[in-house]
Amino acid sequence: MSSPHPEKISLAASSTVYTYHCLCSHLLLATTTPLPALPTRQNSLDKAHIMPLPPPPTAHSQSPRHRHAHSEPAASLDHYGLLLSATLDRKPEIVRSDDGFEKRYMQRCGRCALVVGYQLDWQQFAGERVGRREDVVFLLPGGLMTTREMVMGKKVDVEIGVGTVEVVQG
Template sequence: MDIGSHRPEIASRSSSDRKLSLAASSTVHTYHCLCTNLLVATSTPLPALPTRKNSLDKAHIMPLPPPPSSIPIRGDQHKSMDHYGLMLSTTQDRQAEMIRSDEGFEKRYLQRCGRCGLVVGYQLDWQQFDGENKTGKREDVVFLLPGGFVTTSEMVMGKTPSSTAIGIVGVTEVQA
């Protein structure tokens, strides 16, 4: 999947004007919340995904698969996907949050860990994209916040993201 040509509104949010290809592989990369709950399975490692450069959060942009079609696709009509990513064990806020961004305001639907409630990502509203006559939440992409995920191997080894990541606060640092 070539994000630069299929989703120009997303590509324009990255720092580069060149086309970005996702580095997909046959390996499934899994990521867990800081509480160890499995949240993301993707064929593209998070560091290889494009990021929002014009946003303070520097979120990873992960395309989501389209909903299953009711019409089966046969033989040569089947399109191979270079990237496949799924959100697992997450809950989504029913009401959108208005967030102030560099370009004004954003209407975000927050994705939370299903176990601990940590905000790990969000989806944007269609109204924020020029030329689109759709309403409601975008279902084709999710923005994953850095610092809220560890790989399965890091989790097994007991590692956590660096304390300099956005939003990471140790339990000893919380003031009553």
């Protein structure tokens, strides 16, 4: 029996994974929180979705003996999201915003190189840290479609700047 929501993959009774693809149909994102439920940037013109990322694995956490001994607290299991086949630009781009300038590291589709999101530099936040923030990614609206939208061949209207671009899967 086929599922009415092909973008959902049930892992357990309470866990659902939502998958998203680039406009070129390349699988890019898996998350336990659907994009519309994620918070968005309010002080930015792009209104990007803010998706927390899991911490990078450490050598200590890779060991089979320690993998379950130091499990994450239950609160951190409420959301889990991964970029699956996006490529990260090595050099940041400087983007002018209403508040000044932002240093963005662009996340691109691994197949067609469309920018689907970005990560910010720590210099933009108060504190001593430097370099790219690895704890969050900002996903651009209009750059991703659900697996269901892709399978159904849905037309995706994407607003870019002052105009609208119509992307048709075919």
